[in-house]
Amino acid sequence: MTAAVGARVYRLGEFHSFEGGGRKFLYLVPAGAIFEQDESVGALMGQLSGGEVPHDELVGRLVAGGMGSEAAEELIEEMFEARVIVTGDSRPAPLENPPADFPLQSLVMNLTNQCNLSCQYCYEFGEDKVATPDGKPKFMDFETAKASVDFLLQSSNGREAVGITFFGGETLMNYPLLKQVVTYATEQAAARGQRVDFSLTTNATLLTPTIIEFLSENRIGVTVSMDGPAELHDKLRVFANGKGSYDIIAPKVKALIASHRTRATTARVTLTAGVTDVVKIFRHLKQDLGFHEVGFAPVTTSPDRLYSINDKGMDGVLEQFHILADEWLDYALRGQMHGFSNVSDTISELYQGVNKSHPCGAGLGLVGVGPSGDIAPCHRFVDSDVHALGHISTGIDKTKQNDFLSRGHINTKYDCHTCWARPLCAGGCHHEAFVRYGDTGHPNLHYCDWIRDWTDTCLRIYGTVNALNPGFLEQFAERKAL
Amino acid sequence: MKHLRAVNRKARRIDDIVMSRREDVVALQDPAAAPKVHIPTGCSLSFFPGWEVDSSGGTAGLCQPVERDLYDCYVTCFWPAQVPDHVNSYPDWAKKCAVATKDWRNLDIVFP
Numbered sequence: 001m002t003a004a005v006g007a008r009v010y011r012l013g014e015f016h017s018f019e020g021g022g023r024k025f026l027y028l029v030p031a032g033a034i035f036e037q038d039e040s041v042g043a044l045m046g047q048l049s050g051g052e053v054p055h056d057e058l059v060g061r062l063v064a065g066g067m068g069s070e071a072a073e074e075l076i077e078e079m080f081e082a083r084v085i086v087t088g089d090s091r092p093a094p095l096e097n098p099p100a101d102f103p104l105q106s107l108v109m110n111l112t113n114q115c116n117l118s119c120q121y122c123y124e125f126g127e128d129k130v131a132t133p134d135g136k137p138k139f140m141d142f143e144t145a146k147a148s149v150d151f152l153l154q155s156s157n158g159r160e161a162v163g164i165t166f167f168g169g170e171t172l173m174n175y176p177l178l179k180q181v182v183t184y185a186t187e188q189a190a191a192r193g194q195r196v197d198f199s200l201t202t203n204a205t206l207l208t209p210t211i212i213e214f215l216s217e218n219r220i221g222v223t224v225s226m227d228g229p230a231e232l233h234d235k236l237r238v239f240a241n242g243k244g245s246y247d248i249i250a251p252k253v254k255a256l257i258a259s260h261r262t263r264a265t266t267a268r269v270t271l272t273a274g275v276t277d278v279v280k281i282f283r284h285l286k287q288d289l290g291f292h293e294v295g296f297a298p299v300t301t302s303p304d305r306l307y308s309i310n311d312k313g314m315d316g317v318l319e320q321f322h323i324l325a326d327e328w329l330d331y332a333l334r335g336q337m338h339g340f341s342n343v344s345d346t347i348s349e350l351y352q353g354v355n356k357s358h359p360c361g362a363g364l365g366l367v368g369v370g371p372s373g374d375i376a377p378c379h380r381f382v383d384s385d386v387h388a389l390g391h392i393s394t395g396i397d398k399t400k401q402n403d404f405l406s407r408g409h410i411n412t413k414y415d416c417h418t419c420w421a422r423p424l425c426a427g428g429c430h431h432e433a434f435v436r437y438g439d440t441g442h443p444n445l446h447y448c449d450w451i452r453d454w455t456d457t458c459l460r461i462y463g464t465v466n467a468l469n470p471g472f473l474e475q476f477a478e479r480k481a482l
Numbered sequence: 483m484k485h486l487r488a489v490n491r492k493a494r495r496i497d498d499i500v501m502s503r504r505e506d507v508v509a510l511q512d513p514a515a516a517p518k519v520h521i522p523t524g525c526s527l528s529f530f531p532g533w534e535v536d537s538s539g540g541t542a543g544l545c546q547p548v549e550r551d552l553y554d555c556y557v558t559c560f561w562p563a564q565v566p567d568h569v570n571s572y573p574d575w576a577k578k579c580a581v582a583t584k585d586w587r588n589l590d591i592v593f594p
Contacts, residue, residue, distance in 0.1 A: 025489070028493070028496070031492050031493075031496060032490075032492045033488070033490060033492040033493035033495075033496050034488075034489045034490040034492075034493050035486040035487060035488055036487040036489055037485065037486055037487075038485045038486075040485055041485050041486065075484075075485055078483050078484060078485055078500070079485070079486075081500045081503065082483065082486055082496055082500055084486070351490055351491065352491050352492070353490040353491050353492020353493060353495075355492070462489075462490075463489075466489045470489075
């Protein structure tokens with residue numbers, strides 16, 4: 001032992017303890033690392049739970065507890081090196097900025113900002129909309145789409161695969177362009193030795209057998225915005241005349257799932273006041289309609305909207321999330337995928353041990369492009385003059401991009417610095433933050449407790465599966481969160 | 483690590499870093515060399531009587547007295563202060579030591 005070691009005064013580092021499968025784990029926050037710990041680590045933590053303890057005293061206490069002095073020294077050194085325990089003056093290093101030449105990976109192409117539904121909660125048309133579409137084209141033309149594809153490939157820094165997500169409005173209102181883009185992008189990428197993965201979000205009203213065949217042939221992954229069985233779905237997902245869209249889309253969705261065999265088909269559910277029966281919605285979409293995966297998110301809205309879910313409603317949602325999470329775990333222990341995306345996505349991030357500087361790739365590895373060719377941080381900001389990062393003809397305005405990214409960086413979100421769930425959350429959705437707080441860089445403080453509860457739930461699932469069926473987790477090595 | 487088992491990718495990276503720092507300290511280790519590869523930095527590519535064996539052929543009295551470990555300084559390295567001066571005073575000091583591993587016992591202490 002050197003004099004420097006003897007002079008150390010230890011305290012607990014930043015971690016979150018949890019159990020799973022009868023074992024004890026710790027989630028090391030400044031890294032996003034997950035370790036299973038043995039009993040002696042628990043003994044060490046117990047000694048430091050009351051506050052700082054000098055090195056020699058800590059060794060003494062462990063020895064008094066029955067540990068050999070050499071073993072105690074070794075344990076302390078190992079925990080110190082892994083930063084489970086730290087010295088009084090240590091602070092986690094701030095996360096670095098992503099490199100300035102960060103390659104583009106995904107482009108969300110809003111083929112049109114028109115929609116044939118009038119869902120009241122829509123962030124594009126609803127009361128909280130950020131878009132300023134006046135005077136801009138309603139449908140993207142082929143020239144703009146081609147320029148977007150070229151921009152993506154040129155900015156991708158030779159990535160083997162890039163992604164194009166078709167979005168709207170209702171995407172399929174501009175199906176002719178979608179077909180052209182698939183052909184053009186596939187050719188251009190192949191010429192550069194790259195590959196394009198396509199995906200599409202739709203309300204399913206315009207699906208036809210021909211379109212479904214095209215989607216399947218071109219391996220275009222489909223996400224359907226759908227809120228459950230008719231009585232729930234039709235509350236807000238309505239046509240302009242107020243008529244619900246369920247009866248129109250249900251047979252089309254069934255046909256899609258039956259005929260589209262090349263990619264998984266996902267349902268994306270928006271939860272609103274009165275549409276919070278998560279289990280019922282999941283059962284219908286997964287079992288009755290046959291979606292491979294179902295993901296849920298509460299509506300993004302100001303808290304005073306009628307369809308906004310209040311705190312009590314959110315507690316109910318979380319309760320039902322737990323029911324599905326328990327099912328997910330049972331399935332996983334049997335080696336089966338359950339289909340509840342909210343768990344799967346979090347598990348894949350935990351598998352990697354992500355530690356995010358930003359909540360998502362918006363404005364960094366992902367951009368949205370509107371019908372006008374304006375570049376937005378993501379699809380949710382498309383057609384918003386305030387948030388535009390540039391134009392497809394001139395590229396990304398670095399000053400605007402830097403402003404957006406520095407606002408959204410975890411280092412500037414002081415409220416998050418004491419939260420153990422920040423490696424995955426990083427303050428939450430930029431768009432949600434803007435709608436709630438008027439600033440894309442504001443932490444989404446209204447769902448902190450919810451995020452922590454959910455992260456803890458998924459950590460316990462991760463630990464249990466790791467203890468009892470570890471091989472199951474390997475399939476999350478390549479999965480990318482939605 | 484002994485007390486922590488890494489169960490995700492980030493944890494495995496931390497494990498690798500911690501374990502790479504925890505190599506045993508080896509005599510003549512070159513700290514700049516890649517971990518787990520021991521490259522001796524001294525002259526020990528040949529046999530050194532006095533360093534590797536003591537005057538009795540064991541290891542209890544290595545380098546005792548200091549003069550016993552200096553054959554290598556005489557043969558290869560230039561370290562004149564501790565070696566019998568083979569240029570002027572003791573040109574025949576190693577004359578009876580043709581092969582060090584066999585003949586090292588013929589090297590004797592000098593008494594100026």
